[in-house]
Structure formats: structure tokens, C-alpha cells
Amino acid sequence: MESINDNNNITEVIIENESNADQLASNNVEASASKVHHRRTSSLQLRKNKVDHDSTPISVIYKPEAETIEVSNIADGSTAIDSTDVPPVSDLNLLLAATYVEDARDGRHSDFKVSERHLKLYHMYQSKWGQIVLYCILFLHLSLALFEKPAVHGLSLKYWITITMEIGIMFFYLFRLIHISVFTPLTRFWSDTKNILIIVFVGLTFLDMVIYIGLVETGHYGIRWSRVLRPLFVVNFPEMRQIRRSFRNLRRTLPDVVNVLFLFFFSLAIFALMAFKLFGDRGLKWVNGRPYFQTYWDSIFDLYVLVTTANNPDIMMPAFDDSIAYVIFFVAFLIICYFIFMNIILAVIYNNYRKHLKNEVKKTVYSKRQQLSKAFEILAVNLGGQRIITRSRFVQFMRFLDSQKNPALINVFWIVLDTDGSHSLEKWEFLKLADLLNVEVSEVVDRRTFIGHYFPSVYYSRPSKFLCRVVRHKLFRVFFDILTLINAVVIGIATPYSTWDDSAEWFFLSFFMMEILLKLYVMGVRRYFKHMWNVFDIVVIGSAFVLGIVEAIIETERKSRLSLDVLLVLRVLRLVKIIGNVSRFKVIVHTISKIVPSLLTYGGVIMVFYYMFAMVGMESFQGLVKFTGYDIDGGSDLFCSNKKLEDSDFWNEHYCNNNFNDVIHAFIVLFELTVVNQWQVIAYGYAAVTNPWARLYFLFFHLICVIIVLNIFTAFVLEVFILEYSASCQGNLESQMEKKIQEMGLSLRRKSQKAATVSEEDLVVSDSDSFDSEDEREGPFNEGESTVDGRITPGASSFYTGYKDISSETDVRFHISKRLKNVEVLLQKMFEKELDVDDLGPHISTLDQDLQDDEYVANQDQSLWGM
Numbered sequence: 126m127e128s129i130n131d132n133n134n135i136t137e138v139i140i141e142n143e144s145n146a147d148q149l150a151s152n153n154v155e156a157s158a159s160k161v162h163h164r165r166t167s168s169l170q171l172r173k174n175k176v177d178h179d180s181t182p183i184s185v186i187y188k189p190e191a192e193t194i195e196v197s198n199i200a201d202g203s204t205a206i207d208s209t210d211v212p213p214v215s216d217l218n219l220l221l222a223a224t225y226v227e228d229a230r231d232g233r234h235s236d237f238k239v240s241e242r243h244l245k246l247y248h249m250y251q252s253k254w255g256q257i258v259l260y261c262i263l264f265l266h267l268s269l270a271l272f273e274k275p276a277v278h279g280l281s282l283k284y285w286i287t288i289t290m291e292i293g294i295m296f297f298y299l300f301r302l303i304h305i306s307v308f309t310p311l312t313r314f315w316s317d318t319k320n321i322l323i324i325v326f327v328g329l330t331f332l333d334m335v336i337y338i339g340l341v342e343t344g345h346y347g348i349r350w351s352r353v354l355r356p357l358f359v360v361n362f363p364e365m366r367q368i369r370r371s372f373r374n375l376r377r378t379l380p381d382v383v384n385v386l387f388l389f390f391f392s393l394a395i396f397a398l399m400a401f402k403l404f405g406d407r408g409l410k411w412v413n414g415r416p417y418f419q420t421y422w423d424s425i426f427d428l429y430v431l432v433t434t435a436n437n438p439d440i441m442m443p444a445f446d447d448s449i450a451y452v453i454f455f456v457a458f459l460i461i462c463y464f465i466f467m468n469i470i471l472a473v474i475y476n477n478y479r480k481h482l483k484n485e486v487k488k489t490v491y492s493k494r495q496q497l498s499k500a501f502e503i504l505a506v507n508l509g510g511q512r513i514i515t516r517s518r519f520v521q522f523m524r525f526l527d528s529q530k531n532p533a534l535i536n537v538f539w540i541v542l543d544t545d546g547s548h549s550l551e552k553w554e555f556l557k558l559a560d561l562l563n564v565e566v567s568e569v570v571d572r573r574t575f576i577g578h579y580f581p582s583v584y585y586s587r588p589s590k591f592l593c594r595v596v597r598h599k600l601f602r603v604f605f606d607i608l609t610l611i612n613a614v615v616i617g618i619a620t621p622y623s624t625w626d627d628s629a630e631w632f633f634l635s636f637f638m639m640e641i642l643l644k645l646y647v648m649g650v651r652r653y654f655k656h657m658w659n660v661f662d663i664v665v666i667g668s669a670f671v672l673g674i675v676e677a678i679i680e681t682e683r684k685s686r687l688s689l690d691v692l693l694v695l696r697v698l699r700l701v702k703i704i705g706n707v708s709r710f711k712v713i714v715h716t717i718s719k720i721v722p723s724l725l726t727y728g729g730v731i732m733v734f735y736y737m738f739a740m741v742g743m744e745s746f747q748g749l750v751k752f753t754g755y756d757i758d759g760g761s762d763l764f765c766s767n768k769k770l771e772d773s774d775f776w777n778e779h780y781c782n783n784n785f786n787d788v789i790h791a792f793i794v795l796f797e798l799t800v801v802n803q804w805q806v807i808a809y810g811y812a813a814v815t816n817p818w819a820r821l822y823f824l825f826f827h828l829i830c831v832i833i834v835l836n837i838f839t840a841f842v843l844e845v846f847i848l849e850y851s852a853s854c855q856g857n858l859e860s861q862m863e864k865k866i867q868e869m870g871l872s873l874r875r876k877s878q879k880a881a882t883v884s885e886e887d888l889v890v891s892d893s894d895s896f897d898s899e900d901e902r903e904g905p906f907n908e909g910e911s912t913v914d915g916r917i918t919p920g921a922s923s924f925y926t927g928y929k930d931i932s933s934e935t936d937v938r939f940h941i942s943k944r945l946k947n948v949e950v951l952l953q954k955m956f957e958k959e960l961d962v963d964d965l966g967p968h969i970s971t972l973d974q975d976l977q978d979d980e981y982v983a984n985q986d987q988s989l990w991g992m
């Protein structure tokens with residue numbers, strides 16, 4: 126029996142038996158979906174699954190105005206998908222719930238007054254454009270060092286210009302701070318250390334400006350000491366939470382490292398005393414004539430340099446030449462202070478850093494869950510003595526959260542979250558929403574190429590299909606990999622005087638260009654550029670081809686050495702692709718490529734220290750060392766323009782360009798100090814032109830940036846690499862959401878089943894770099910396929926949430942990208958599996974404390990929202 130009711134645009138089909146269930150449902154969906162105007166994708170299509178109830182009538186209701194589908198059992202009146210007797214949520218509550226969910230998704234902590242005005246101000250502050258402006262202002266603030274004295278050559282500005290710019294920047298910082306204070310409760314605002322520090326830094330900057338202007342205008346020498354504070358603004362704005370977290374972990378790790386450092390320096394002092402007594406009075410000298418262990422301070426510094434291995438075995442040679450027995454002293458020193466203490470420092474830093482990092486991640490996870498918990502309480506209703514979110518409210522909320530979100534995607538979200546198939550969301554299910562929203566989502570799209578779309582008779586002809594199969598075959602890729610190796614061999618054996626290699630290179634370039642054109646023909650432009658290695662080919666081969674043509678044109682006039690060098694480098698770079706395609710290397714290369722973006726956070730931490738030390742170095746050493754070249758006969762200044770460097774290693778090694786005369790040179794010097802090799806030459810050079818105590822500057826830099834920060838950086842690399850390598854090899858670190866998506870067959874990476882019917886127009890987009898894992902099918906469409914809005918879809922079926930694999934039910938696919946979006950998601954993946962799915966953690970006021978052991982369990986009833 127079939128009944129259709131057009132009242133309120135609701136179409137209802139009553140299905141009484143299994144024989145005609147599929148056809149009626151299919152016709153109903155086609156007729157209903159045609160009423161959806163200008164929708165790019167359909168809502169969940171009822172497709173080919175057998176109805177398990179032989180004679181039970183089922184009501185399939187499609188509501189175009191709500192773009193939902195209801196499947197009801199007429200016998201008992203139960204509704205499988207939705208409950209319509211629940212009143213909608215007010216706009217203010219939707220805005221509040223959406224704010225909590227967005228903050229949980231983006232890893233922010235919500236601090237705002239609950240009113241419509243304050244919520245709008247909060248969203249205005251968190252807007253994308255506001256954050257972009259803040260980043261630009263921070264970059265401009267740090268870049269002022271390029272124009273201030275000592276400025277980069279050619280970029281110098283009057284001091285009042287840079288000060289005026291910095292005053293404007295300070296007012297912008299205060300404006301952002303005032304903006305925060307308007308929507309944040311005052312008690313919370315003034316208890317936030319970040320806000321207090323920004324106010325203090327702004328005040329100190331204004332004070333420094335006043336003092337500097339007064340000194341300069343009265344003819345005295347002034348120092349802009351507040352420039353050291355500039356990177357601290359970067360750390361303390363809320364948007365820089367990743368860098369701030371790294372500094373917080375650094376601060377919490379330091380007390381544990383201090384104990385080991387104390388023992389290390391105690392051992393260093395003991396060995397320095399022995400070295401001073403053993404070698405100080407023997408009249409030994411270094412190669413450059415400097416006295417050997419002449420003072421106790423020199424002994425400490427020289428042995429500290431030896432721990433860095435920068436002057437090994439140079440420091441030992443004068444004593445070694447005097448007596449072979451003295452070698453025992455240096456061997457014992459290196460074993461104790463280098464092999465033992467340095468590795469203990471790394472172990473302590475790694476162990477304690479990981480502990481504090483784990484606490485930070487727990488804090489983030491708890492904050493996220495507590496925000497989702499409050500959003501749940503706003504959206505939930507009491508049904509049957511239980512707090513749940515009905516489907517109608519969920520749809521209303523999701524459409525409020527993103528009005529452009531595809532209704533079909535909302536339906537899939539619902540199914541993924543409704544793990545137990547209860548047709549409602551409990552709190553523990555809703556707490557997964559933020560993770561689900563962070564999953565990259567794609568949809569089945571028309572994958573026909575330009576030629577296939579406008580010239581189907583050509584693209585789908587027999588010769589074209591044969592060509593497509595050849596290009597998709599694995600041997601096609603192997604052939605061009607072998608060709609790349611042969612090209613590398615040709616480049617290696619060719620000499621600058623060879624004439625045959627030009628013809629050979631054009632031969633190889635022609636083949637590589639043919640490979641690109643064939644792939645473009647088979648895959649289409651859009652799909653081609655989705656693959657990383659294809660983009661790599663376009664850049665390398667395309668650039669080589671263009672430069673080769675340019676080189677051929679200008680060769681008759683002159684020989685461009687630069688073009689030849691660039692062309693050679695581009696040819697050799699193609700070898701990188703082969704490494705990425707070898708199975709045994711693929712996991713490592715893939716892992717390295719993924720952790721590099723995550724390391725940018727710690728690069729930011731190092732840059733903060735670089736900037737601070739660069740400002741101190743510029744104020745202390747500017748103008749003392751100058752580079753004028755080393756052609757003495759041509760008029761270059763002797764000894765880096767400083768007589769005190771005569772016969773020093775600094776001058777003899779031609780280190781004059783290692784100076785602090787502008788911020789760029791200062792950063793280069795600091796990077797050389799970070800690499801460690803020969804860093805003592807730079808230190809002794811500046812000690813010679815100033816004072817021996819200047820070596821403390823270089824010692825502190827090495828202690829802070831190399832021993833502590835770089836070891837923490839190393840600890841992070843180890844942790845992330847182990848995580849990523851395990852995920853790449855075993856795939857056992859997927860979140861529960863990802864596993865659910867995989868079970869439902871909705872992952873973009875999932876290979877299609879043989880029984881699935883996928884047309885040439887509805888192939889699932891893959892992000893693989895090869896054709897092997899792509900769903901490709903050629904030939905006529907299967908029976909049971911129908912067309913909806915010009916799209917080809919498989920035959921009809923009834924829809925049940927209990928049916929695990931629903932890949933044939935919908936065109937929506939989740940792209941579970943193996944490349945994590947940011948450090949926040951990566952860190953949460955490290956430790957979130959150790960927490961229960963419904964664990965809300967301690968009260969928000971105690972989240973800043975270390976969550977050691979299980980102390981938070983006792984306070985679990987004091988969670989933020991009083992749950």
C-alpha cells in the first residue's frame with residue numbers, strides 16, 4: 126500500500142512487504158530529493174539492503190524543509206531517526222553551545238560572560254581576521270630591530286620613526302587587552318598572569334622610550350633595553366598557547382635539571398682545579414701562544430668547552446706532547462662529564478618533560494571535555510529520566526554551527542556519534558563531537574576529467590581505456606623510477622667539458638614531460654594536483670624544462686652558470702621521489718614529513734631566545750668587530766678593524782663576518798654557537814676585544830639554548846617520532862571516531878568492496894600518491910542504479926543505524942588524513958587513550974596544577990560545570 130501526503134511538503138510511503146520495499150523507497154527518495162534546490166549532494170539515500178522484517182510495515186518519511194529522513198515502524202509507532210515533540214533551542218543557547226563546541230574543537234579555553242553582547246565580542250576577538258592582524262603586528266614589532274640602531278645596512282631609520290611605530294603597536298596590544306577585559310569576568314581577567322605580564326611589559330616599554338628619548342636629546346648614549354622584552358609579547362598572547370605551553374614545560378622541567386647541573390658544575394670545578402694545579406706552572410702554551418690553564422677561570426671555561434667537544438683534541442695536545450700520562454686526566458674528565466653527565470641531563474630532561482607534557486595534554490583534554498559537557502547540558506532534554514540530545518536538536522545545532530554544512534553530512538555525523546544506535550546522544554557520545562569536527566571531510570565528487578566530460582567518446586574509447594590502464598599500472602611508475610636513476614648516473618659521469626650530456630638531458634626531460642602529460646590526461650588537473658609527488662614533478666621537471674629552453678636561447682650570447690647550476694640541482698632533486706616510493710623508506714620519509722610542522726612550535730621557542738640574546742649581543746658588541754675583507758693589499762682593514770684581534774684565532778680563521786653589528790649577523794652568530802663547533806673561537810674573540818668576562822654571555826647561551834632547550838627539543842622529537850612511526854607501521858593510534866568511521870566504510874582511504882557499485886562519475890577521491898589504491902571502475906553501470914539530480918547512485922534500500930557498513934547509503938566520505946592538523950591534535954593523540962571516554966577531570970581552577978598520580982579522582986565531582 127502506498128500513500129502520499131503533500132501537505133507541508135511531507136512525502137510518506139508505507140511499505141508492507143519486502144518484495145516492493147526497495148523500489149518504493151527508491152522512487153520516494155528520487156521524487157523527494159528533486160525538491161531540494163541547488164544542493165550539491167543528496168541527503169542520506171536509502172539504498173540496497175534487505176528489510177529484515179518480513180511483514181512489518183515501515184514508514185519512510187522525507188522532510189524537504191528540514192532535509193531529514195524518518196524511518197518508522199508503523200506497528201508500534203516508534204521512530205527510528207528523529208523525535209519531533211522536543212521544542213527547538215533558542216538562538217542565544219545555540220550561540221552559547223556553538224561557542225563551547227568551537228573552542229573545544231580549536232583547543233581554546235572559554236572565558237567570557239554569558240550574554241549575547243559578550244558572546245559576540247568574544248567571537249569578534251576570536252575572528253580569523255583579528256588573529257591575522259595580531260600576527261602581523263607581532264611580526265612588525267620584532268622586525269623593528271632591522272631598522273633600529275644598529276640597523277641592517279641600507280635600512281636605517283630615525284629613532285623617532287621606529288619609536289612612533291612601537292607606540293602604535295603598544296596601543297594595539299592594549300586595545301586587544303581591553304577587548305579581552307570587556308567579555309571576560311574581571312576576577313578571571315586579573316587572575317590571568319598573561320594579562321598582567323602584557324600590562325607590565327607595555328609599561329616597561331613606555332618607560333624605556335621616555336628614558337631613551339631623554340638621553341638622546343641631551344646628547345648622551347642610550348640603550349633600548351626593552352627590546353629584550355619584545356618576544357615575550359609573542360609568548361603571552363592567548364593565540365600563542367603552543368609556545369606558551371612549551372615555555373611552561375621548560376619552566377617546570379628546570380628544577381629537575383638543576384640538581385644534575387649542580388653535580389655537573391661541581392665535577393667541572395673539581396677537574397678545573399686539578400688542571401690548574403697540574404698544568405698552570407709548567408709553562409705550556411696553546412698553538413696560538415696563549416698560556417695553558419694559566420688561571421682557574423680559564424681552566425673552567427676551557428674544560429666546559431671540552432665537554433662540548435668543540436676543542437677536542439686541541440686542548441689535550443700541549444699536555445700530551447709533554448707527557449703521555451696526562452691523557453688519563455682528559456679521558457677521565459670526558460667519561461665523567463661528557464659521556465655520563467651529559468646523557469644523564471638528556472635522560473632527566475626527557476623523563477620530566479614527558480611527565481609535564483602529559484599533564485599539559487590532560488589539562489587540554491579535560492578543558493575540551495568540560496566545554497563539550499556544558500554544551501551538552503544546554504542542548505539536552507530529559508526523556509525517560511535521562512539527559513539526551515534528540516536528533517532534531519542535533520540537526521538544529523549543527524546547522525546553526527555551520528549553515529553551509531551539507532545535510533547529508535549532518536546525518537552521517539549523527540550516525541557516527543550515535544554509537545549504541547539508541548537514536549539519541551548521551552553525554553559520553555556527545556563528548557566526541559570535537560574530535561569528529563577535526564576530521565577532514567570530503568564527499569564523493571565527479572571525477573571525470575575535462576576530456577572525459579566534454580569528449581566522452583574519445584576518453585572512454587577502447588584505445589583511451591587501454592592507455593589509462595597502462596598509466597595506472599605499477600610498472601609505469603617503476604619504469605620512470607629506473608629512468609630517473611639512469612638520468613642521475615648520466616649527470617654523475619658527465620664533466621663540465623662534455624658535449625653529449627645536453628642531448629641526453631633533453632632526452633630524459635622529454636620522457637619526464639611525457640609522464641606528466643599522460644598523468645594529466647588520465648587523472649585530470651584537479652586529481653593530479655591533489656598528489657604531493659605530482660606537484661613535486663611539476664615544479665622540478667617543469668622548471669628544468671623551462672630553464673633548459675632559456676639556456677638554449679641565451680647560449681649563443683653568453684653562458685649562464687647560475688642557470689646551469691639550478692638546472693643540475695633540479696634534475697638531481699628528482700631522486701628524492703624514488704626514495705619516497707621505496708617501501709622500506711616510505712614510512713620514515715612519511716614520518717619525517719609529518720613531524721616537521723609540529724616542530725615549528727619549538728622552533729618558535731628557540732627563536733624567542735635567539736631574539737633576546739641577539740638584542741643583548743648587539744648592545745654589548747656592536748661595532749667592535751667589522752668585516753672589510755681580507756685583501757690587505759687592496760685596502761682591507763687589519764684584524765677585523767680591531768687591533769686587539771692581532772694574531773688571534775678569530776682573525777686567522779677569518780671570522781670577521783661573525784659580528785653583532787645588526788640583527789641578521791647576530792642571528793647567524795647565534796646559529797653558529799648552536800651548532801657548537803668552533804664556538805670557543807668566537808667567544809675568545811669577543812673576550813679579547815672587551816673583557817674576559819664576556820665569555821659568560823656565550824656560556825649562558827650554550828647552557829640555555831643548547832643543553833636545555835635543544836635537549837627538550839630532542840625529547841619532543843623522540844616522543845613524536847615514536848608516536849608517528851608506530852602509527853605509520855601499526856595504525857593502532859586512531860581515535861575512537863576514526864575507528865568508527867572505518868567500520869562504517871566512510872573513510873576516504875578505504876578501498877571499495879567488490880560488491881559496491883561505483884560509477885565513473887562517483888569515484889571516491891583518494892589522497893594516495895599512486896593509482897594502486899584508487900577506486901577505478903570502467904564499463905556499464907550495474908543494475909539497480911538510479912539517477913538523482915543528474916548523479917548516479919546505487920539502488921534503493923532501507924536505512925538502519927545498526928547496519929555497520931553504510932558506505933553504499935551515502936555519498937559522504939570522511940578524509941582521515943594521516944597528517945595531523947596541528948601540534949594540539951598530535952599531543953592529544955599521545956596520551957588521550959589513557960583517559961576514560963567520559964572522564965571530565967578536576968575543577969578548572971586546579972587544571973593549572975600538575976595532575977600527578979590519580980589525585981584528580983578525588984575532586985572529580987568538582988568539575989567545571991558541576992556535573
